[in-house]
Amino acid sequence: MAQKATVYSGQGFSLRGEKDRFVLPAKLRNPLAEASGERTLCVSKHDRWPCLTGFGKDRVDTFEDLLDELEDKAIARGDMAFDRELKSAALYTFTPTNFDASGRFNLSSTLFELGDIGDALYFHGIGQIITIWNPEVLLAQGPEFAQMQAYCRQEMAAANAKGKGK
Template sequence: MSEAFEGYSGQAFSLRSEKGRFTLPPAFRNAVKASSEGKTLCLTTHDKWDCLVGFGLSRKAEVEALLDREEEAAYKFGREFDRDIRSIQLTNFETMPFDDSGRFIMPEFLRGLGGIEDSVFFLSAGRVFTLWNPAKLYEMGHEFAMPKAACRALEEEARAKGKKK
């Protein structure tokens, strides 16, 4: 029996392998497994940032409640809310399997949408996590100072290990 899904925490870095695979880091891999009751990774675009969003299949069950909360908040603050558009944003995602080591192939069109090239930085965001092209992350403002510093350190480490092989 898998452990209960408690969200995502931390950050990690992965270089794209010669076979075109990225590696979902262990902490994220275990949380996706708990959320999906298996090895199914879901990816989509972020609605505000130039990155991708990752999660497990249990997110599907949360969509209607999330839509209700967002619609109520929009009404309360006098903002427009298009439930159909937001539903499209939340329910259109790609699923892909990953192996026991966390290796997965990211579809080319998703890599293009997220600007993902030869590497990806994983950043937790509670119920989901984000996947960044490091160059795109480095363009973000001061509120991303900690993730940018972590990404730089992890990227240097990964590239140094890659040169040793």
């Protein structure tokens, strides 16, 4: 059994800066770097929500156990349509994205497209993943996202206030 992946909690906001870089907030990047000793954020498309997800390389070590569990549950409920390879493709299709000591990183053009990314990102740690949102897309979601939306508005306001102070 693989060890549990790092758990992420907290929020953050980043405007696209010079050289098209964003900044991963310290409260999310520090556990990521500490868990693996590397500054790598694995980024992929969320399987149900219109956002990206980020996680550390340590989470990849849990994928086979997760696939076994999903397959066992599918068999137990008589779901013969479970496609392990398709689920594997969803899990293992990610882009390792390096960040510097200050958390600055670039996203590939594919991730920009998949995440409908513009000039800002909102980060929200939700356990074993960090959701990475275009703030406009998050704010357009339904009431089930109300808590994330409130934090997003707060983080955006703080970033705008900081920008006006310059």
